[in-house]
Amino acid sequence: MIRLLIVLSCCLYSILAMGDASRELTVSNRPGAFGPELKGLKLKELKFDEAGFLKNTSTDGFFTLQGFDLPRGQACNLLLDLEFAQPLFRPAMFEIFWSTSSGAFAESQKARFLVNHQQTIEPTRFILPLCKMYRFSGNLNSPNLQRNITGFRFDFPVNRTVSLKISRFSPLSATELESALTETVNTTVFLEPYEKIPGRGFTSIDVVMAKVFFALEDGLSRLAGDRWFLLFWLTMILICLLLLVRSFVSVTNKSE
């Protein structure tokens, strides 16, 4: 259901936001195209090993990928085919920055996303719905944010042991995402992008409602995931409520 909503919202957005700028995608969709020879790729404190895995050499590794010129509607989703050399020790926080035709990478153009540590080392397709973001989509309050995307920066988590192979790194429009979802892959995971929203964004009820709704939906679905704890916690609450009700009932009985 959530996936369907995401796809539908992305479709709607891409219809609204589709620009006519020429599309110059320098990253091939071909599997295995992401390697040291890739044009526009620059590594910082990362290195490829013989097997093609990118490894963090410090706690601040990242790569940049330049050479795009994409209207936002054509980059509403970021598709990442990843394979981890070893399971993550704990949830790992990655950061993705984007640059536009009006400026370079900046803290204000950044999303965080978490990859769960329980992900196996099997190749997994991750989809990051960037257009869910206030800053990225820019269609809510600030039309002037609608500049073309020129590049991405992908920051590794501080955990040194993260080592991953990227077989595909593709910005996709909503229609491209639809066709990508029909491809046969082991597992597809929809990631949740987290962003810092400026004060002026929260002056719009459209942003506040959407963000609070996403936050509560996310929180309550996570709470439901730990069923034993949920059961215990609800039981405790129920006991307190029963004690309260009993205190009123016993007073009524006494008065009778």
Next chain:
Amino acid sequence: MTVISTPNSSAGCVWLTQENFFRLVIFAILLRIILLPFFGHVDVLSEARRIFFWDQQGIYFDDISRNATSIFQLMFYKVLSVFIVDESTLFLHENMRSSTATPIEYFEFVSNDSIFRVLFIIKLPFFVADLVTAWCVYQYCGKNHGARRATVLWLYNPLMLFAVYIFGRFESIPVMFCALSLLALQRERFVLAAVAIGLSINSRELFIFLGPVFVAMMFSRGAAQHSLVSRLVACAIVIFAVAISVQLVSLTGSSLDSFGREVTSIAAEGRVDNLFRFIVGSFLMFPMIYFVVLLYTWNNDAPIKNQAPLMFSLVMVSFFVFSSHTAHYVSWVALFPCLYFARNPLLLKPMLTLFVSWFMYNLSITDLGVFTAFLASPLSMHFAGFPNFPQMYQALGLSQSLDLLTFGRIWGTFFRAALIYLAVQMSLMYWKEIRSINSGART
């Protein structure tokens, strides 16, 4: 404190019957249970890491001056950690020399699938300490109508609710030891009181100021009627506790901590620097008032059980009036007005003023993670990205009417005014009480 009924001590509170009191206590517990799993500051992870390492690897953070807090939490952790799935994933940290968590590490921590049960378990010792304090308030105030009123105020005071259940810190533990100490002093059990205040001093750095006040009380004229031996033993215990707290005495018998670092004192770490920031003219305001309180205590001929709550509260109030501090620290002071509220319901309005001004002041000066939706990031990481009050204030254009700095100063002034008013009212009640005792003795 001798319980003296005042003419208006039960006025305006006829609804607080035994049944309603029971309901309010249950509702307070319910409120706490609901809040326990959802909120937390970055410091929650830092503290949990330290407890985990002590439990798993015997690594004891002996340079933090929070020995008692750690032991109290460790006792709970030993029992409850069986319910935590995959502790290593949650708490293991490569370099425990810098155990304070970063926001990124915290975000990874709160993204764990079992974060709600983990937060519930981590905060349970604080919850227990909070309830023990409520029990102390009820006992201390005489288990009568006034005691019920004071206990309800304690249970619903937003200072402690924020500090423990929203911010997620252990502030209820030092306050619990302080309340136990006051209860023991009221019952003239000085050695027990010394142990409790010693634990309080070793639970939170700045409770150290209660140590010298305790010693001054033991040597005051008001204490002369009590056994010298018990007073000397009590003083020795408190001095020993202070020495441990400032690292003059090492519990491990070494000048090095578990990582081989030289153990430092709270002064060397700069933890008392904020006492010297509020300089008025050429005076250091908090130290000046503190020495006045010490001299007054030393020279006082009032019974110790009457002196103790006022002197402790004056120390705490003057600290918060004349120092810079973060929002959750203020929970240390909430206990004392609650004790006096049992006998004087007129303290309710200044208490409410204190709560509101504290809230507004800290909203306006908020920094990372304090008084923001950030604290709800265990529920969802989306909250971490929501703007805080100062950002909204600017975005809504309110600064054109009143700039944020002035807004903060106004509420900060109200906050301090409410504290000073409470201190004056508590002092007046104390002097009235002493006059009553003296006149009773004469007749």
